[in-house]
Amino acid sequence: MGSAPAISARNLDLVFQTRDGPVHALSDISLDIHRGEFVSFIGPSGCGKTTFLRVVADLEQPTGGSVTVNGVSPAEARRARAYGYVFQAAGLYPWRSIAGNVRLPLEIMGYSRAEQAERVARVLELVELTGFEKKFPWQLSGGMQQRASIARALAFDADILLMDEPFGALDEIVRDRLNEELLRLWEKTGKTIGFVTHSIPEAVYLSTRIVVMSPRPGRVTDVIDSPLPRERPLEIRDSPEFLKVAHRVREGLRAGHSYD
Amino acid sequence: MGWVAFALIFWVAAWLANIRLANGRWSNRQAVRIAVPLLFGITLLVLWEGLVRGLEVSPVILPAPSRVAQTFAASTETLWGDFRQTVLKGALSGFAIGCSAAFLTAIIIDRSAFLTAGLLPVGNFVAALPIVGIAPILVSWFGFDWQSKAAVVVVMVFFPMLVNTVQGLRETDAMQRDLMRTYAAGYVQTLLKLRLPAALPFVFNGLKIATTLALIGAIVAEYFGSPTRGMGFRISTGVGALAIDLVWAEIAVAAMAGTAFYGAVAWIERRATFWHPSQRSGSR
Amino acid sequence: MRGSLVQVLTVLAAIVGLWYLAVAPMNIRVALDLAERSGAQVVPATAAERQARPAWQLMLANPGLIAQAYRLDRPRLPTPDQVGRELWKTTGRMALRGRAWSKRSLIYHGWVTLRSTFWGFLLGTAAGILIAVAIVYSRVADMSLMPWAIISQTVPIVALAPMIIVVSAQLGIQGRALPKAIISAYLCYFPVLVGMVKGLRSPAPSQLDLLRTYDATGLQSFFKLRVPASIPYLFTSLKVGIAAALVGTIVGELPTGAISGLGARILIGDQFGTPLAIWAALAAAAILAGGLVTVLDIAQRLTLRRMGMA
Structure with missing residues (x-):
């Protein structure tokens, strides 16, 4: 497989049929996540970030487009135990x-x-x-x-770790510590990590790449490559580079929200 | 009148003692937790004894506890025989057969959402019916001996156990099932490692309901015919012959058997579901 | 519930189907005995020989006589339609002829049972609620009563039933209404007690604290918080309680000597060897139980809707 992406999505679409009519959870998502990357998905509720992770994990079926995980379908990847999944609780x-x-x-x-x-x-x-x-x-x-x-x-x-707001229910202080630990862990194990979060500082602090999403329909509005070094002490969050990335994420989120 | 006065004074004293114990410094100690209800129970016995003696109640209406105890001691052989016939043979075998049948049925129908949706309301309804009424029919099918009593018990415990187990098997939340899916776990693995453990509190609830039903079923069925032994037989003939103290001795056996049976199931439950919030609270 | 109507009907149809299938093997011996007596050709020819054969072999050997198994006067297992007809004969048809209150009518016996159940239910519910309030408010009551309440349910009440009846007769109490009500109250109070203790304790500490900040009195917090919070629990346990009360009444009607009530009909059917009478009384008891639980269920829905809880 060599340098083939760990996760690759092409024109991914997912429409849920609900009692109140169809809900467009994912719309035309195309994205590659490479080996060893730490990619965060950020956006307001309903933007499809969790749904995307669940499609990758074969917990939801897309209604259009394609995904591969390690070059095979999500179902095959699941049966090959290709990823570990961490839930919010x-x-x-x-x-x-x-x-x-x-x-x-x-x-x-x-x-x-x-x-x-x-x-x-x-x-x-x-x-x-x-x-x-x-x-x-x-x-x-x-x-x-x-x-x-x-x-x-x-x-x-599993060489892929999918994390769905794993620290969402914890308080700020505990969260900081776990963020630091997670980075150290990622450094040690070299896993590919997909990470869903609500928190801008968390996304910027952890990721090599940040995917900003917006709702109705769920889509990607911005993909930001982080200029931060891989070695990140907590204090890096006060650096100008960090604040610049955070600002861009905030702008992306605001743009996605402009008409509601 | 001395007896009545003694009983009433004992009552008041015990009540005051209990108030002190329950509101006192040691009220959370295990010893106090046992002592308070024990003292309450003893008070009831003393009141009963004192009132029966003091008011000279005819033993045909209500024998004093001491008299019941004498009868109990004098007829242990009869009581043991009746206990074996009714509890060990009738109730326990019916309990074992009925509960395991219901458990297996629950696991089978749980595979079909259609069956589950159809059987749950029906099972709930049947569990509310006065099923004891089928005792005469089953006695006529299976004969007078313990087999017909076991059959009554099987039918009585089946539905409460079934309903509880089916509900328990549905207790897992979506996240826990998703987790098993990410491990590509098979049906059997999910059943053994997730759904059965999660269902245990419900299963034990069903078992506890079944313990009381089992004794009721086994005793009632004996009113409709039995060999010349068994607790239900002894009670119905004892009442007819006005041997009320023997009847009370049988009731004491039934009470002890019922409490021990329930207590045993509850004891196993506490060990098997120590992790469940209902078992954790208070002991932590 | 409404969404699963199809499933429920399917399951019921399956049960009735299995019932009809079971009738033939259950009744085939009796049917063959009768046919033999009336001179028909039966294989094997004597009852003793048939006793050694399993039912399915008898059915295969006498296919022409299987239909007889569905038409017996005293079947071991009647068909559902036989039960239905017997039930109609003793209820609807008698009512149409103006004999609803005859001693042979199940309407009369059902009414006797219903009345005792009602009194037992009332008594049991009142006792259950009172003890629950005592337990919630008094630590002594909690510690001394709760274990005995649990033990009281492990004592098979049916063991007490015959004695309660005889003793109350000795004490000169007329009729069986009171002893029956006591037995059914004994079975009924426990679910109410447990449900009410749970319900009265269901308000969160923060809700109780809120009332404390208002300096509400104990009575106020009881009626404004604990009682409303306990209503859903109350109805759930009332449904269990009324079913238990009915069981208690029927058990109270079973011991020898009873003449009225559905339990007595079962007993009399057993003594006179008329299985159809037993089955009809059982069916009536089932209908009664279903009706009572349904009434409470509707009351629950209405109340909870008015309280904005459902």
């Missing part, structure tokens, strides 16, 4: 311990016992949850739960 199973939750995909995918244990220990260390293996989800804070759910998505060998 941690969605850990309350009847499983933290280690048990991280082990879940490994059990389903038929890893050996020894390998399960090894991988669980490794990813829990990666998200700094070593020592919490035997705790149950409801005994942990929201931020720790979300870290566990990221560990769950990292546990198997």
Whole structure:
């Protein structure tokens, strides 16, 4: 495959048939995400950013256009376990311990016992949850739960990570820490990340590329390549480059909103 | 009159003690949680004993607890035989057959949205019917021995258990199902790893309802014919012969059996669904 | 509910279909015995020989006599239409002839059962609500009553039923209405109690705090917050409660000696060997249960709509 894009969308269309008539969730989306990129999708509710991620994950079926993931269809990619998906809520199973939750995909995918244990220990260390293996989800804070759910998505060998507002429900301070950790994780693992968010600073801070979207119909209004270096301390958010990118994102969002 | 006065004084004293215990510093201790209801129960017994003795109530109408206890001790062999016939043979086997049949049926019909949509309202309706009434029919089909009692129990527990299990299997939220889909998990994997664990609180709810129904069914069915043993048989003949103290002894057995049965299911529930908010609250 | 009408009807049709299919194997032996007695050719010829054969073999061996299994006077399993006709004979037709209150009419017996159920329901609901209020407001009541309320339900009331009836007769209470009502109240109060405790405790702490900032009295917060919040729970448990009350009444009518009420009809049908009478009484009880739950369901919808909750 070499330099073929990890995710490639061509003229993607998706219309939901609802009781109040058709809703145009995605309209003519064409986009390539390359290996090792960190791409954020930002836009107001209803702009289709989550829907796009779900189409990539084969959780929704497009009504037009095409998508490939690692050069094959989303369904094939899903069956090949090509990606890990992190939802907005941690969605850990309350009847499983933290280690048990991280082990879940490994059990389903038929890893050996020894390998399960090894991988669980490794990813829990990666998200700094070593020592919490035997705790149950409801005994942990929201931020720790979300870290566990990221560990769950990292546990198997998917090279794509799809994250749907993973930190949306957390408070600002926890979110900052997790953002920093996520960058470090991305650096270490070299995964391709698709990241949906509501937050402009979060998108600018994390991404190598930012896709700005607008609603009715859901479409891409701007794609911004970030000039920021890969090494990003939190303070970079006060730099002029950062503010410039943030400004452009804000402009893009405003343009998409101009007529409503 | 001394007995009545004693009973009333005991009542007041116990009530005051309970108020102090319940509002006191240690009210969250396990020991107090057990002591308060226990004291309440003892008070009821003392009141009963005192009133029966003091007012000289005829034992044919209401025997005193002490008298019931004597009868109990004197007829343990009869009681044990009746317990085996009614609870161990009739109620428990019917409970096991009915609940497992309902559980398997629920898993099968759950695969079809059409069947589920059709069976849930019907099951809910049937669960509200006075099914005990079929006891005479099943006794005439399956004979006088415990098999017919088990059959009554099977029919009585089937629908509550079915409805609860089907509802439980639908309890997973969309996100949890999506997660299993991103893992490309098969039907069996999703069932075992997600839907059955998520359904457990509902399954146990069904099982708990079924425990009380099982005893009711097994006892009522004996009113319509049984061999010369069994709790229902003993109660109906005992009432006829005015052997009320033996009847109360049987009721005590039924109460203990029912409580133990329910308690056992609740105990397993607490261990199996420790993670569920209803089991967590208060103990954390 | 409305959306699943087709599914429900399909399931009901399937149940009736299975019922009809089951009638032949259930009744074939009786049918063959009768046919043998009336001189027809039956394979195998004697009842003793037939006893050793499974029902399906008998059906295959005597295809011409299967129809008889659907026309027995005293079937082990009657067909749905036999039950329906018996039910009509003892209700609608008697009413048309002006004999609705005859002792043979299920309308009369249904009414007796309904009356006791109603009193038991009223008594049980009142007890359930009162105990629930006590439990919500008093820690002592919560700690001492709740465990016993649960234990009271694990005691099979049916064990008490015959005794309650005999003892109340000993005490000189006329008729069975009161003991029956007590039994049905005993079964009915628990779901109401549990539902009301849940409902009265359902307001969030923030809602209670809001009333505290108004310096509302205990009564005010009870009537303005806790009671309205508990209404949906109340109706849900009333529906369970009335079904339980009906079960209690019928159980109270089962012990020997009862003469009126649907439970007594079941008992008498059993003693006189008239299965159709049992089935008709069961069908009447089912209709009664369905009717009562439906009435409460409608009341629930109307109330909740007026309260803006549905």
